Amino acid sequence: MQDLISILDLAKEEVLEIFEKTDALLRGKIRLRLDGKIVSLAFFEPSTRTALSFESAALSMGGRVLGFTSEESISVAKGENLADTVRMLDNYSDCIVIRHKFDGAAKFASEIAQKPVINAGDGKHEHPTQTLIDLYTIKRIFGTPEGLTFGLLGDLRYARTVNSLVRGLKFFRPKKVYLISPPQLRLREEIRNELDYPTEERVDPRDVIGDIDVLYVTRIQKERFPDESEYEKVKESYRVDVRLVEEMRKDSVILHPLPRVTEIDRRIDSYPQAKYFLQASLAVPLRSVLLHEVVGGVEA
Amino acid sequence: MQDLISILDLAKEEVLEIFEKTDALLRGKIRLRLDGKIVSLAFFEPSTRTALSFESAALSMGGRVLGFTSEESISVAKGENLADTVRMLDNYSDCIVIRHKFDGAAKFASEIAQKPVINAGDGKHEHPTQTLIDLYTIKRIFGTPEGLTFGLLGDLRYARTVNSLVRGLKFFRPKKVYLISPPQLRLREEIRNELDYPTEERVDPRDVIGDIDVLYVTRIQKERFPDESEYEKVKESYRVDVRLVEEMRKDSVILHPLPRVTEIDRRIDSYPQAKYFLQASLAVPLRSVLLHEVVGGVEA
Amino acid sequence: MQDLISILDLAKEEVLEIFEKTDALLRGKIRLRLDGKIVSLAFFEPSTRTALSFESAALSMGGRVLGFTSEESISVAKGENLADTVRMLDNYSDCIVIRHKFDGAAKFASEIAQKPVINAGDGKHEHPTQTLIDLYTIKRIFGTPEGLTFGLLGDLRYARTVNSLVRGLKFFRPKKVYLISPPQLRLREEIRNELDYPTEERVDPRDVIGDIDVLYVTRIQKERFPDESEYEKVKESYRVDVRLVEEMRKDSVILHPLPRVTEIDRRIDSYPQAKYFLQASLAVPLRSVLLHEVVGGVEA
Structure with a gap:
């Protein structure tokens, strides 16, 4: 799995596999590790729940998180275009989780970034x-x-x-x-x-x-x-x-x-x-499994 | 120890034990570990010193921290009631450190959350x-x-x-x-x-x-x-x-x-x-001991 | 190496050694570890690239990061003088990376702090x-x-x-x-x-x-x-x-x-x-080497 922009980027079998892994994680049958991996949060639109649940998911697997959760917190680069900001995060992390007010922003980011991109909400398009x-x-x-x-x-x-x-x-x-x-x-x-x-x-x-x-x-x-x-x-x-x-x-x-x-x-x-x-309550385990698939962590 | 809302939630013996452990930590006689534990900071009122010293305490023991340190940074959920926000953090972490402008907010949070709650200042009530x-x-x-x-x-x-x-x-x-x-x-x-x-x-x-x-x-x-x-x-x-x-x-x-x-x-x-x-300078070691007691870390 | 305020704080040999280590890091010939170390970011002037690249550098070596990336996020302490804020971070971390709008602020911070200070931009002075x-x-x-x-x-x-x-x-x-x-x-x-x-x-x-x-x-x-x-x-x-x-x-x-x-x-x-x-793309590896030198990490 590379980018996740639309739910239809997944095949039904992949969806079912994610559900099975989440079951296994919740039952304590598998342990997922993301040690040494960095997930970046690029939240151009503010969010608390989505951003924090991705963060909790990454941290709980031993991964680390950086980035920003509101456009104001990146005020100095306000004039910077989205492509340059995405390139920056591509250098700094192993995966980019993006939220943006424009439909299609996540797709655009995935075309710029070499690292996988996860759409955490783009305009009225998808989540x-x-x-x-x-x-x-x-x-x-x-x-x-x-x-x-x-x-x-x-x-x-x-x-x-x-x-x-x-x-x-x-x-x-x-x-x-x-x-x-x-x-x-x-x-x-x-x-x-x-x-x-x-x-x-x-x-x-x-x-x-x-x-x-x-x-x-x-x-x-x-x-x-x-x-x-x-x-x-x-x-x-x-x-x-x-x-x-x-x-x-x-x-x-x-x-x-x-x-x-x-x-x-x-x-x-x-x-x-x-x-x-x-x-x-299922947000963190499911996003853990997803991040683990996308970033390529180790199953222990 | 579960929640710490008022200083009177502790018995004198517990206070003295915290002091002894802090002494031991400062003298290098014990090492406290919080590996794999996540502490959430729910700072509805901004703070630099208190929030960062809790963060330093958690990180120094190998724990991780997530959350927010000002109400603006959770603007999207502004209309959300405190109970729902607390439930969210309860899902995302092993302990909630809360600061809020209302007297009694920490107590209220502790009644909602299953995880322990530490009062980092509620209105004019306690700290x-x-x-x-x-x-x-x-x-x-x-x-x-x-x-x-x-x-x-x-x-x-x-x-x-x-x-x-x-x-x-x-x-x-x-x-x-x-x-x-x-x-x-x-x-x-x-x-x-x-x-x-x-x-x-x-x-x-x-x-x-x-x-x-x-x-x-x-x-x-x-x-x-x-x-x-x-x-x-x-x-x-x-x-x-x-x-x-x-x-x-x-x-x-x-x-x-x-x-x-x-x-x-x-x-x-x-x-x-x-x-x-x-x-x-004693804030980080003391809060380390306290977090360790509350979250239930390992002594090494 | 202790503080880095001006590029002229380094001797030419030190600059070349940093370049050689960065080469070695990029070629995978050395692994730099910063486990258990905390880097604080004191960004009184906002920044995205510089702050996040230092954060990525620290995290990639197993270090941790705390601090603030805009003056507003430390609003409650607005009246606090710079010296007191620096003393606070000196208590909370192993190294202070500072950006400030005033020429000389980094130098001033380095005179207050016992931990090493890295200048991430002070006014129109240096970076x-x-x-x-x-x-x-x-x-x-x-x-x-x-x-x-x-x-x-x-x-x-x-x-x-x-x-x-x-x-x-x-x-x-x-x-x-x-x-x-x-x-x-x-x-x-x-x-x-x-x-x-x-x-x-x-x-x-x-x-x-x-x-x-x-x-x-x-x-x-x-x-x-x-x-x-x-x-x-x-x-x-x-x-x-x-x-x-x-x-x-x-x-x-x-x-x-x-x-x-x-x-x-x-x-x-x-x-x-x-x-x-x-x-x-060279910002993270170079700043990794630099942080490692300054904070005193372990080479593996």
Whole structure:
């Protein structure tokens, strides 16, 4: 494996192998070592969870991390073009984990760098390592991600986690995927056209909530709406609250890539369907396996 | 030992054991290892000295550090509640060192996290690891912190270092503690009521300076005063200058948690009473011992 | 070797020994270890390349790094004087790498600290580790830096890289050094007086470009000019573009300490004379050797 820019850079077998290794790591059956390797974090867009979980993953295997987690912290080189910055990190490390506000920035970086590049989110394009965590969480809960019914809720137009996830689901033939969003935030047409499984667009989650195995929630951001009153109108309908969860099946689950703000009521945390903390806890082991594959560590 | 939120979470025997281990570490009699352990720094309020000394302590034992040292560097998750952020770090590390502007934030974090939590300062509440450094410095100089006369000078109302220290002194039966402050910045009544040793409030340090073994200085901050003229009036009286030090006994000492701005004249640095640089130099060894106890490292 | 404040703190033999060790490191003939050592970065002025290359160097040898890379990240201690901050890092680490906006700050730090201090740029004074990288790059390309003809282009008045380089060139008896700059940005008289080799001031690079072996480019900053129109006038003449490079000899080279903004046309990157990426790639190995000498690591 070299670069990971899109979830579709992986074959299904590679995804399953990553899941198996993560299982083995969690069961203590393998130990992964990255001694002497340096991972660089090139976070042009700030992030806490993604950056720190990559850092924890690298450190836990004996690797080291350098780089930056906000554009301001590299202010002096502000005028520097992305290519030169990537070349610099290519000299300083064995792997580049990049987040950038522009779609395609990770792909561009991978064309400049000789070292492998991992996309940690580029614009509204993709966030493939989050998708691996999402799918692996589903596999842990349901035994397999195959043949389930999904409800993707919220911002389906700009959320890169959703764009990656709908592509990743192609590996696992979902029974159906409900695309539940306000009209302004529908999944983009060109992405929906890529999908080879049944999808159905919905505006109100309550219409289909009883049919769903996995409810995947993303935040709706005020900035996406031309005026605030429109935002205020839709906001409430896409908030996961007690009333909505009471209508969900007992064996269904709620996932969220986190951080959440108001889109999931904190009272939901104690419901059996709330699996977003489990999901969050799988980020470090899964990213450990991935970094280890990409950087070429030693298995002990 | 699990969490360290208040200095009173420790028993006197535990405090003495920490001092003995620090002695042993400084004498090279023990080597403490933290290999493979990750300490997270959750500094919602910025800090240089405290954060870096914890980092130096962890690194010197072979441990690793991740986290953030200012709230801005986690801007994307600004809307995230503290509980979710703590859960995240709980997944990523073996121990959480937290600083936060709110009293009680460290306690709250410790109730969320499964990993041990160390309070590195919460609002005006406490800063227990600084108190351990303060008391250990006194023990190094006087042989024991027992039975001494203290003068606590400056802001006794809002300085968490003072709040922790007066509690920590309960272990060592001081002969007397002079609480020397402007009327607006007196030690809070509820804390003074907790103390079981003789205290005496004073406004002018010169009245008692000859009687003091340990002068503990804290900064008086302009923001505490409703108008600046009032601040300007008191500022000078609480500045440690040559005239004041000349009235101190030769075997008395001046401590300060640092950083200092103008509250200690730099000419004092060369006086024999000036022990704040010794105090600063003991931060890393003491915090090493503490981290090692809390995280559960190996003694070699 | 103790501190490295100016390139002239080194003897020629020491410079050559650093080059030989860097050769050996790159050829895999020696392995340098810094296990258990902590390097602190005290970057009061922000930097990405210099800070990260020192970090990569330390980490690649098994050392650890702590510190700060912008003044804002140490905001709470803003009022603290430099001496106290240096004393703190002296307690926390085995070596201090400092960058500061004031000429002489590194020298001052070295007088306070007991641990060795490396100057990573102080005001317009010096940047000796960059000079070592520059000279080593030249040695790699030409076999030796001795007896070459140089063209130093751009801001010769305020660029500390230039101030260090002209001093460092004293070791290698250049045939001639053309000092090519707008009149406002000439090399300062007191520095030119130090030089014991032939120099010639020029305003237009085209007059001498065919005679040059090494063209060393620095950025001209708008802030240096009293009014913007004057800046706009000179800017173009000091931009390395295709037309200028076409007039250079095929075996001549272009160096630049990076980051560059507009002063080198990106189309030049593919010309054989463009050696600034090679130069950048030598930063980590050279700084590894230097840190190893200064901190006193183990050769394996």
